Amino acid sequence: MRNRVGALLWRVGLAALLVCGIGLLPWLSRTDPALTVLKTRSADRDPDPAVLADIRAQLGLDSGPLPLLGQWLAGLPRGDAGRSWISGAEVAPAVLQALGASLLLMAVALALALVVAAAVCARTLYLGARRGLDGRRAGGSGSAVLAALPEFLTASVLATVVGVQLGWLPALGWYGPQWTVLPALALALPAGAVLGRLLDDRLPGTFAEPWALAAAARGLPGRSIARQALRRCLPGLLPNLGLFVVGLTGGSVAVEQIFDIPGLGRTTLQAALAQDLPVLQAGALALVLLAAVTTAAARLAAGLLIGPALRDGALTSPHPPTPPARTILPLLHGALLLAVVAAGLPRDPLALDTAARLQPPSTAHPFGTDALGRDVLARVAHGALDTLLLALAVTAIALTAGVLLGLLPRLSGPLVDTVNAVPPVLAALLVAAVRGNGTAAPVLAVAVVAWAPLAAHASALLQQERATLHLTATRALGAGPWYLLSRELLPAVLPPVARHALLRLPGIALALASLGFLGLGAQPPSPEWGLLLAENQPYAERAPWAVLAPAAALALLGALAVTAAGGLRRPRRRTTSSAEAGDTAGEQPSPAPELVSTR
Known part of the structure; x- marks a missing residue:
């Protein structure tokens, strides 16, 4: 009962922290909320000081963020979520709809x-x-x-x-x-x-x-x-x-x-x-x-x-x-991806040729050209370097954080729920408000939310693993917590969670580039894959090659990640002799290693 109450309080505290952080967003970003509201209401209207002062008075911005947040929280028990700063309509019906x-x-x-x-x-x-x-x-x-x-x-x-x-x-x-x-x-x-x-x-x-x-x-x-x-x-x-x-x-x-x-x-x-x-x-x-x-x-x-x-x-x-994983498919996918990168690196990804706009694939442009006449193959190849390196770094961070927090389900459970409820775009806006725009903003934003599904997966696998009879028997024979963690739990959990992380690698690469396109990172004309997709999406019907090329690169990356993940398996244990088992038992507090080596 005490654990459930503690988990509930932890969950409520995280939700309150998220809502308070959102309430401080304009002040954290060091922007004038009245100016933002004015631009949203009427983009052509000049930011006259009198008009801005009138908006501040209407919204109560002069009193600061904490009184505004307190008023909003006080209305929630009555079902009153306030009124929109832009339209003036009640918030609760619109959000429920x-x-x-x-x-x-x-x-x-x-x-x-x-x-x-x-x-x-x-x-x-x-x-x-x-x-x-x-x-x-x-x-x-x-x-x-x-x-x-x-x-x-x-x-x-x-x-x-x-x-x-x-x-x-x-x-x-x-x-x-x-x-x-x-x-x-x-x-x-x-x-x-x-x-x-x-x-x-x-x-x-x-x-x-x-x-x-x-x-x-x-x-x-x-x-x-x-x-x-x-x-x-x-x-x-x-x-x-x-x-x-x-x-x-x-x-x-x-x-x-x-x-x-x-x-x-x-x-x-x-x-x-x-x-x-x-x-x-x-x-x-x-x-x-x-x-x-x-x-x-x-x-x-x-x-x-x-x-x-x-x-x-x-x-x-x-x-x-389990038998060793096949190595033909990952080698094939890796060779294809490497060939695309090697063929495009000598080309200039920023060279403009307005006379060759939206040209289909040819010998001069194997992947065609985009709306500005730039070579799509060159942009895919040059974008692969930054995209893949950042995606691999974020994946490694997410995998490490996911496994470590998955070992602590009472701590990570409510945290996973709260983090997963934040869309990556909203996380990027919060990160950018604190740190400003730049390459670090999308990396931090995606890393903040990318570990949540891996932690949930690791926690669920650990719960299922602890429910098996062999672990109960090993613990009853005197095996300590460190032995159970290092020799039983982690070897059983790490391979599937690592394969899960590799499966999400293409999505992380796309999320990073997409956030950059929204102005929260690298800006055009950067040849990131997500930017290529977003830039060429309006021309998908007229020039499908401009969209299919980066999409095919992402799909190839996904195939490479998953087929390579097949090699991440639990290592086989070496069968020990009776003498070796006796020596091992002498080192451990119980004969649990002998039980493990002979099952």
């Missing part, structure tokens, strides 16, 4: 994402149920390519091809169920591919466990074995599924803008850019509350599933041996 649109979009996207995840894992489930996988993953790298596609690019293609050219579904607006299909599909394809890869990563080891082999030997139907294998893998994935729900609600800003959806992510971003603090604070608070409810539901479901796993622990071998 935006939340309703986002929840509907999220529900449809989540259903489609589960279908995509099932398709990704279908071959592994089929082979595992029919003849076993012996720890080998059956899935390929196609899902990695799908996971690496940026959402706004997928949304643009669906809106242009399916909505405009074919006319099958509406491509703009928010007026009924059929308007949800295309934006939900744009969100579901990459999210479902990531979920499917995470599940596909765990299934082979589950099918190689003794209970699955014994069930197959006894002639049980493969459908039943596959169903139980899914049940064994779900507890480690449910926390990430909860994170996806919140991410689909608050992080779908680009998709909402492309399809003109009045969702919560778009409303929050527009309020942040306009420094409309009442709307921004209410939107952030709604995202935090949604994250808390979703995470609580995911943990409750995981606890219900882990209960039967305890009873089945006697039949499980927690770490079945």
Whole structure:
């Protein structure tokens, strides 16, 4: 009971800290809120001192941020979230309406994402149920390519091809169920591919466990074995599924803008850019509350599933041996990516040729040219250096922080919920307000939020690992906490979490570049991949090569990351002799190492 109260207080404190930080945003950025509001209300109006003074008096800005924040918090128990600084309308109805649109979009996207995840894992489930996988993953790298596609690019293609050219579904607006299909599909394809890869990563080891082999030997139907294998893998994935729900609600800003959806992510971003603090604070608070409810539901479901796993622990071998990963595919993907970079580096990425605007691929320009006549191959190659180095650095930081905080679930659980509720764009605005614009702003902003899904994954795997019978027996034989952590828990958790981190590498690269395009980092004409996608997106129908080239580079990066991650496996233990086991037992406080070496 005390632990639950402490976790609740910790969660409330984090939410209050986030809301207070947002309330101080204009003063942290050292800008005049009255001037920002004036520009948003009327961009052509001159910033006359009398007009600015009148705005300050209307909004109560002269009293400072703390009285404003206190007034806003005092109205929340009455359901009063204040009035918008821009429109003057009440905030609560607008935020609730935006939340309703986002929840509907999220529900449809989540259903489609589960279908995509099932398709990704279908071959592994089929082979595992029919003849076993012996720890080998059956899935390929196609899902990695799908996971690496940026959402706004997928949304643009669906809106242009399916909505405009074919006319099958509406491509703009928010007026009924059929308007949800295309934006939900744009969100579901990459999210479902990531979920499917995470599940596909765990299934082979589950099918190689003794209970699955014994069930197959006894002639049980493969459908039943596959169903139980899914049940064994779900507890480690449910926390990430909860994170996806919140991410689909608050992080779908680009998709909402492309399809003109009045969702919560778009409303929050527009309020942040306009420094409309009442709307921004209410939107952030709604995202935090949604994250808390979703995470609580995911943990409750995981606890219900882990209960039967305890009873089945006697039949499980927690770490079945796995064969070495194939090296052909990562070498092939790496060679292709290296060839593209090597071919484009000698070219000038900034050379303009207005006479060769939007030229198709040719011998002179293998990837064509963009709207300013610049060589796309040169820009993709030169952008690879900065993009990949920054993405690798952020991935390494996120992986380290995720694993360390995953070891402390009581501390990291509420922190993960709160951090995941903050869209990367909003995090970048907060970071930029404190540190200013520059290369460090997007790096810090993405790193602040990128560790959350890795920490949730590590925490869920640790919880499931601690529930197995072999760990209970090892602890009962006298193994100490350091032995359990270094020889049992970390070797079991690090490989799947590291593969998860590599799977998110292309998304991190895109997030970094996209934030730079928003003015929170590198500016044009920088050849970052996200900038290339955003710059050439308006010309996707006329010159698709200008968009397909950086998108293909991102997809190739995703395929390389996932196929290379296949080599991250739990190391095999060397079988020890009786004499060696006796020596090891002498070094440890119990014969637990002998138990581990002989299982």
